[in-house]
Amino acid sequence: MRQEFLLPDVGEGLTEGEILKWRVQVGETITVNQVLVEVETAKAAVELPSPWTGTIVSLHGNEGDVLDVGSLLVVIDDGVAIAEAPVATGPFISAVPNAPSDNADSTSAPSEGTPERTAVLVGYGVRAADATPMRKRRVAGPLGEAAKPVRHGGLEVGRLTEARFASNTTVLAKPPVRHLARDLGVDLRGVTPTGPGGTVTREDVIRAAAMRSDDVTPLPLPGVEPAHDEVIALRGVQRLMAESMTRSAQIPQATEWLEVDVTRTMSFVQRLAARSDFADVKVSPLLIAAYAVIRAVQRQPRAQARYNDDGTLLIRGSINLGIAVDSPRGLVVPHIADAQQLGLLGLAKELNRIIGNARDGKSAPSELVGATVSITNIGPLGIDAGAPVLPPDQTIIVALGRIAQRPWVHEGELAVRWTCTLSASFDHRVLDGAQGARVLADVGAVLHDPAVALVE
DSSP: OEEEEEOOOOSSSOOEEEEEEEOOOTTOEEOTTOEEEEEEOSSOEEEEEOSSOEEEEEEOSOTTOEEETTOEEEEEEOOOOOOOOOOOOOTTSOOOTTOOOTTSOTTOOOOTTOOOOOOOSTTSOOOGGGOOOOOOEEEOOSTTSOOEEEOTTSHHHHHHHHHHHHSTTOOEEOHHHHHHHHHHTOOGGGSOOOSGGGEEOHHHHHHHHHHHHOSSOOOOOTTOOOOOOOOOOOOHHHHHHHHHHHHHTTSOEEEEEEEEEOHHHHHHHHHHHTSGGGTTSOOOHHHHHHHHHHHHHHHOGGGGEEEOTTSOEEEOSSOOEEEEEEETTEEEOOEETTGGGOOHHHHHHHHHHHHHHHHTTOOOGGGGSOOSEEEEEOGGGTOOOOOOOOOTTOSEEEEEOOOEEEEEEETTEEEEEEEEEEEEEEETTTOOHHHHHHHHHHHHHHHHOHHHHHHO
């Protein structure tokens, strides 16, 4: 029996995914939980396993294609026999061997001796013995005829499909291509299609947008290749970041700055790294900054409140600490859930885990949503300071600038000290300038002398 594997929603409310890499091929025999395909969504790159054992009949979509959730990905023959019956086909419907006909009994039983199959993944299927019989649905037939019940794949579905595509004004294009055309302001009716069956492809839309952008072609310089504009469609994490920053721009934000002598933090980090219990954990000033932010939020609970449209504040109890990571897929912000429950060692291990997974593209979708307060560490990029943009649904984000040796007045004398510039952007609807300053000062105090903060 042929099973259809559809693109599931692997996150929270996702609408599409991009095929990164097929891990199987047509004709291959597979087992339950064998990875079929790698898919990138707006939140993470994930591997989709098979809920069935069987043979790959067909793959739907090429690597790089963006498919809507619920689109057909793979057809698998699980080897379970069913009663043979003819199936009517139309120009747009392929025949499926052994599929039940419109006149077949809707309670066909499996053949004797057929092993019971168990679907091990939620949402991918049910036990064969417990499966609900396929229900008939009504689909319109030819004009003037009464609707009659048919199963998916019947003649009426083919007729309906033909009718939808019969109009000369219909443009054939996948939903992601239509979305791209809307973003670029391209009228699909004026695009020359190059895809199979007259389908407009992503490249067709990009080509049409590029041709429209310039009416004058510059004269090429001798020995110099002419420059060409390029239209790049944002997908996955990059598109999600763009949408989040658009939402963030609607929030009234303020930014404050603080220069801190972090010489004691640098010494403290070295002592931690020398301990045997930290031997397998990378220790850096980011660990102390993370501890400092957690402590500051505990002392100023409004710092992780969420402003509601009705003018109320949601004061969250758990601190989900987000860490901005520059990954190959773009900027992602995985978080440590209930970070306030961790000691320094546990916090260090979690920082290593979520940052490593993000850089390897293995962050779980649940880790990329739900942060209540965030840190962006721009120092390793060689940046001394910056004004971070506040993520939506958060009240404050702290930026950790480059830590370097600089001239500093220490105990009344000029000395060379390790210093760092901290900055914090906050939602001015939730925190006023004084409240934001207290949070930033708390973070700075821990980085100035972490040992005293730990004792307190």
